Amino acid sequence: MSTYLKILIFLLFAVALALPLWTTTTVESQSATEAPTGFDTLTNDATFVSQATHDADRDTFQEVDEVTRGLGPVYNAQSCAACHQNPVTGGISQISELRAGHTDGVGNFVPATVTINDGGGLVGITIANRSLINQRATCPGVVTDVTTHAIVYNHPNEQAQERVPGAETVRARRMTTNVLGLGFVECISNTTLQNIPNGQPVGMKGELTAVPVAEAGGALRIGRFGWKSQDASLLTFSSGAYLNEMGITNRFNLSEVTTLCDDVSDTTPCADNPSIRCGEDPENDIDAFARFMRASKAPSRDARLAATASAQAGATLFNQIGCNICHITTLTTATPGTLINGGAFTVPNALGNKIIHPYSDFLLHNVGTGDGIAQVIDPNTGQLDQSMANKMRTAPLWGMRTRNELMHDGLNYTRNDAILRHAGEATGVINSYRNLSTTQKNQLIDFLNSL
Amino acid sequence: MVNNDHLRRRTYSFVTLIVSALVIATVAACSKSPNSAELRPIPISASPTSTTPPQIPPTLGLSKPSPTPAAPEISEVASAIARGFDKSVTIDQSHAPAFVTGDFNGDGSQDLAVVTKASDSALPEINNELANWTLEDPHEVPVPGTKGADQPRRAKPVKAEPNDQLLAIIHGVGVEGWRNSEARQTFLLRNAVGAQVTVQTAGKLPESPPANVPLRGDAISETVNGHRGLIFWTGARYTWAPQR
Numbered sequence A: 001m002s003t004y005l006k007i008l009i010f011l012l013f014a015v016a017l018a019l020p021l022w023t024t025t026t027v028e029s030q031s032a033t034e035a036p037t038g039f040d041t042l043t044n045d046a047t048f049v050s051q052a053t054h055d056a057d058r059d060t061f062q063e064v065d066e067v068t069r070g071l072g073p074v075y076n077a078q079s080c081a082a083c084h085q086n087p088v089t090g091g092i093s094q095i096s097e098l099r100a101g102h103t104d105g106v107g108n109f110v111p112a113t114v115t116i117n118d119g120g121g122l123v124g125i126t127i128a129n130r131s132l133i134n135q136r137a138t139c140p141g142v143v144t145d146v147t148t149h150a151i152v153y154n155h156p157n158e159q160a161q162e163r164v165p166g167a168e169t170v171r172a173r174r175m176t177t178n179v180l181g182l183g184f185v186e187c188i189s190n191t192t193l194q195n196i197p198n199g200q201p202v203g204m205k206g207e208l209t210a211v212p213v214a215e216a217g218g219a220l221r222i223g224r225f226g227w228k229s230q231d232a233s234l235l236t237f238s239s240g241a242y243l244n245e246m247g248i249t250n251r252f253n254l255s256e257v258t259t260l261c262d263d264v265s266d267t268t269p270c271a272d273n274p275s276i277r278c279g280e281d282p283e284n285d286i287d288a289f290a291r292f293m294r295a296s297k298a299p300s301r302d303a304r305l306a307a308t309a310s311a312q313a314g315a316t317l318f319n320q321i322g323c324n325i326c327h328i329t330t331l332t333t334a335t336p337g338t339l340i341n342g343g344a345f346t347v348p349n350a351l352g353n354k355i356i357h358p359y360s361d362f363l364l365h366n367v368g369t370g371d372g373i374a375q376v377i378d379p380n381t382g383q384l385d386q387s388m389a390n391k392m393r394t395a396p397l398w399g400m401r402t403r404n405e406l407m408h409d410g411l412n413y414t415r416n417d418a419i420l421r422h423a424g425e426a427t428g429v430i431n432s433y434r435n436l437s438t439t440q441k442n443q444l445i446d447f448l449n450s451l
Numbered sequence B: 001m002v003n004n005d006h007l008r009r010r011t012y013s014f015v016t017l018i019v020s021a022l023v024i025a026t027v028a029a030c031s032k033s034p035n036s037a038e039l040r041p042i043p044i045s046a047s048p049t050s051t052t053p054p055q056i057p058p059t060l061g062l063s064k065p066s067p068t069p070a071a072p073e074i075s076e077v078a079s080a081i082a083r084g085f086d087k088s089v090t091i092d093q094s095h096a097p098a099f100v101t102g103d104f105n106g107d108g109s110q111d112l113a114v115v116t117k118a119s120d121s122a123l124p125e126i127n128n129e130l131a132n133w134t135l136e137d138p139h140e141v142p143v144p145g146t147k148g149a150d151q152p153r154r155a156k157p158v159k160a161e162p163n164d165q166l167l168a169i170i171h172g173v174g175v176e177g178w179r180n181s182e183a184r185q186t187f188l189l190r191n192a193v194g195a196q197v198t199v200q201t202a203g204k205l206p207e208s209p210p211a212n213v214p215l216r217g218d219a220i221s222e223t224v225n226g227h228r229g230l231i232f233w234t235g236a237r238y239t240w241a242p243q244r
Helices: A003-029 A051-062 A182-186 A190-199 A234-246 A285-294 A309-320 A415-421 A424-434 A438-449 B002-030 B074-085 B120-126
Strands: A096-103 A109-111 A114-116 A125-127 A141-144 A151-155 A170-175 A210-213 A219-222 A354-356 B089-091 B099-102 B111-118 B133-136 B165-171 B185-189 B195-200 B219-224 B227-233 B238-242
Touching: A051 A285, A182 A234, A182 A285, A182 A354, A190 A219, A210 A234, A234 A285, A309 A438, A415 A424, A415 A438, A415 B133, B074 B089, B074 B111, B074 B165, B074 B185, B099 B195, B099 B219, B111 B120
Parallel strands: B133 B185
Antiparallel strands: A096 A109, A096 A170, A114 A125, A141 A151, A210 A219, B089 B111, B099 B111, B111 B165, B165 B185, B195 B219, B219 B227, B227 B238
C-alpha cells in the first residue's frame, strides 16, 4: 500500500470519527423549534425532568411552611403557590407585595426603614434600608402542635409586624408574576438581550441590568426576572424569594430580615452536604423551586380566540402601531450545551433552541408608570442605580388573559385603561392606538385576551 | 520468518494508524466543545443605554425640568382641549380660574387642568369604555399606602352625567409640555371642580397638608362641596386627600 494511500485512509477515518461530534451542535443551532406551551402540570420534556420529579417539585412549590420550619418572622405568604397559582401552580395571582421608601434631598430613592416591636415605649428593632414591606409576621403568636397539642412556638408579646412609616412616602405595589415557562427565559442568552436595544428606535431603547448570580459566586448576568429585572437566574430568584417573601433562610441567603421571635437556626448544615450551611432550608427546596420553573411549559394562548378574524387583525395592529417594539413577540433561546448563569447551568436540550412568544423584551423602560423605587445595584458603584427608579421591566404579556388587575401595581382594571396609562417612551405608540377606530381597538383587545 | 516479520510490521502499522486517527478525531471533536459559555454581560459602563447620552428626543424629555413656559393663552388651551377630547367637552369660561398649569404627574413636563362642560350629546362618547381618556372620580380612588389602597372603592365605573363640570387634565410631553401635539394622555375628573383653586408645588405645601401624602408632582388644592383638599397623581390615577 502506498504511503499516500495510507495517509488518505488515515485522514478519512479520522474525519469519519469526528464528523458526528461536529455536526450534532451545528444541526441544533440551525433548527429552533417552538417551545411547548400549556397551562398544565406536565413537564416540558420528560428527558430533562421526569414527570415524577416535576410532580414532586410542584409539591414542594405548593408546600405550606410553618413557624417551626422557619417561616417568617416577617413574610408575605406560606408557600410559593400562594402567590403563583392561576390557573395552575406557577401562574399569576391577584396578590401584590408592598414596597416603600422616600427620596432624599437630591431626589435619590432611599429604601424604607421600619421599626418593629416598639410599642409601650420600647426602643424597638430597626429593619433598615429595605424597600420590601412584608405584610405578615409570625409574632405575636403562640402555636401548638396539631398532634401533641404542646406549645411549639411561644412568642405572645413580641411584635414583628412591619408598618409603613408616614415619612416613607414613596409607596408602591407590585403584582406577583407568572413563573411558568421561565426556564426558557433563563436560557435566553445575554447576547440576545443585549442586541434588543439596537433594534429599538431612539427614545425607546430598553435599559439592561447586570445582576449577580448567587450560585456563580456573584458573576454578573443580564437581568430578566422581576419587575426591575433584578434577577437573572431562577435559582438566585428562588433563593431571594424564599427569604424575602416567606422568611426562610437558605444557602445563598443566610441572614434573616429580623431575628425577633425566630426560633429556627440559620446555621443548619445542608442535608446532602454538611460542609455547607443551608439555614432553614436544609433540604434545598430552592433547587426544587428552580427545577419546577425550568420544567414548566410556557403559557399557552386561547387557541379558539386566537383563531378568530378579530384577534388576528388585532395581532396585526399590535405590530403595526408598535406595541411589539417593547412587547417583543418572539425570542429564541440559546443553543443546547451553552453555559449560562456564570457557568453554573448548562442549557439542556429541553430548553435550548426554543422559540418563545413572551411579548416582552425583559428590559427596563420609562413609560410613565415608574414606581420611583430603585432596586438594582449598579455594579460599578455598589450603590442603588437611581436611573432605574422610574423604569419598569416590560411586562411579559403571555398569559395576560388570566389577569384582571393590570400593570405592575394592578391599578388598571380594563385593557383600555392599561393601554392609555402608558406614556413616556410609549407616547407615540399609544397615540397611534388612540387613532384606531373602536372596531380596531376591540380587535387589539381581542388579541390581548387571546394571550 | 520473512512473512511473519512482514505481517507483524503491517499489523503494527495498522494499529498505529487506528490509534493516531482516534487521537486526531478526539482532538478535533474537543476543539468544538458543545458547552460554549454565553458571552458575559458587557460592562454596564459600556452599555449602549448608559454610556451614550440619553437618546430621548426633545419632545420626550422625561425628567428634564422644562424652562418656565409662557402664560397660557385661552386659544392655546382651547386647542389642547380640542386635541385631547375632540368636541366632547368645552372650556367652562364662567369658572375662575378656568384652567391652571403644573407638573401634576412629576415627570418634569408642564401639564394642564381645565374646567370643562360636557355637551349632552357627547355623553355617550365621554362614557365610552374605549374612549381616549380616563374618566374617574378622585374621591373614589384610594390614597396609595393607605388601608384598602389595593382594593377599588367603587365597583361600577364612573359615568359622566348631564350638566357635569369635569376637570380635564392633559399630561404634557417634553419641554413643550401640554402644548406638545403628542400630549394626548388625558383624564376627565368628576367631583373635582371646586373653588379657590391653587396649584401647590410638591414639597412646598404651605397650608395644612394631609399627613404624609405621597405626592409625585404638583397638587391642585381646592374646595369641593365645602371640603378643602388636594387632587394629586398617584402614579396611576388622580385621587383626593382632604386638608384640614
